[in-house]
Structures are given as structure tokens and as C-alpha cells.
Amino acid sequence: MKTSSRHAALFLIAVLAAFAPPALAEEKTEALYEATLDLDRDGKMDRAVLVLVGPGRTDFHPLTEERYGLSPGERVDLNIYLAGGEEKLDLSRKPSFAKKAIADTDRTPWVQPLESDGDGSLAVTSVYGWGASKTWGETLTIAYRDGEFVVADYAKDWDWNTHTADGNVETVIGGCEIDFLAGKGVVTQGLDEENQPIEGTFTPVKLADWTGDILPGACEF
Numbered sequence: 001m002k003t004s005s006r007h008a009a010l011f012l013i014a015v016l017a018a019f020a021p022p023a024l025a026e027e028k029t030e031a032l033y034e035a036t037l038d039l040d041r042d043g044k045m046d047r048a049v050l051v052l053v054g055p056g057r058t059d060f061h062p063l064t065e066e067r068y069g070l071s072p073g074e075r076v077d078l079n080i081y082l083a084g085g086e087e088k089l090d091l092s093r094k095p096s097f098a099k100k101a102i103a104d105t106d107r108t109p110w111v112q113p114l115e116s117d118g119d120g121s122l123a124v125t126s127v128y129g130w131g132a133s134k135t136w137g138e139t140l141t142i143a144y145r146d147g148e149f150v151v152a153d154y155a156k157d158w159d160w161n162t163h164t165a166d167g168n169v170e171t172v173i174g175g176c177e178i179d180f181l182a183g184k185g186v187v188t189q190g191l192d193e194e195n196q197p198i199e200g201t202f203t204p205v206k207l208a209d210w211t212g213d214i215l216p217g218a219c220e221f
Helices: 002-019
Strands: 029-037 046-053 075-081 097-099 122-128 134-145 148-163 169-179 184-189
Antiparallel strands (some): 029 046, 046 075, 122 134, 134 148, 148 169
16 A cells, blocks of 8 residues: 555656746856946946846857847846956856846847946946937946945937938937936937926936836937
């Protein structure tokens, strides 16, 4: 009786194993672009890295090419390693801070190299429609304030060309910028138009909480 129960249990385990979902493959990661700067202004160099998560492209050379176009199933995370600017990059090391999907694959699938303006701020730029007749891009400027990484500034510009029924091309050019540290924003429509203030006041947004839904309607086109 005990032997029969044991055989039945083993059979049940084998059946469950056969129908169990396959184990998830470990995500592949590689550095796309990196920058060293003193983000937290403590006198030590920090390292910021745009990390590609997903299949990757064999024809792409990380850290050297001027832009990367995300494919389905890929995302780009931002890793920050405080006091890690002098060390060799090691993606297996846990970062001091990480923001998953810093670029929205659907909204802006092209990412560019990281930039620093020399005052401890980091700029992350992503673009939609690179080189196409309809294109727009956005830049998040990240700073360190009161022990938190925040979005200090958001800038967006667009160049939208549409073919009209009479064969002409209608061009819509504009942009917006929100200075979260200063608490104000401006929007521009057209090449010759002056900046118009955006109603309301703004405060720095924690990078961990950042989403595109935070943006005011004035930044849509």
C-alpha cells in the first residue's frame, strides 16, 4: 500500500512538471552609454549608465554609436553608481539607484548618449521618428537634491510634417520646457513665435516617481 502511494505521488509530480510553465530566461543586459560626473556633489565621481535589457543587436557597438533604436521586447534602464566613476563598469553590481524603462519604447524608441553640463546634472534624451518627416524628442535633466534624484528639467521639441490634399506640406514646429527647480514652464509654437508661459507652478519630481503622465497638456501637440 505504501509502495502504491509512493508511485502515485511520483507520477503526479511528473505530470505537474510536464505541464509547468518554462522557467523565465535570465534577462540579457549590456551598457549602451555611460557618463561620469559628480551627481551628488560630494567631490567623488559617480557613474551613470543606460542599460539595454533584452535581446540586443549583434550589429550595434555599445558606448560608441550615436543612437540606439529599441526593438520589441527591449527596454533601457538608467543605473547610477555613486562614487563609482573611477571604477570599472560592472553591471552585476547593484546600483545605488535604478530607474527602469527611462525611455518609453512606444513614445520615444530611440535613445542617445548621456550628457552632462558640468554642474552635476545628467541629461537623458530619447527621440521618436529619428530622421523622419514626423519627429519629436524629449530630454530629462536629472539632479540630486536633498538625498533624492529628481527631474529638474523637462524639454520637448517637435517637427511634424503632414502632406495636405493639395500636395503641399504643412509643418508644425514647437516645443515646451519645464524648469521644475524654478517652478515654471514655457511653450512655443512655430519658428518665429515667442515663448508663452505655461499656467501653474511646478516642483521637482522624484525620478523614481517620474512618468509622462505628469506633463501638462501644453506639452502635447
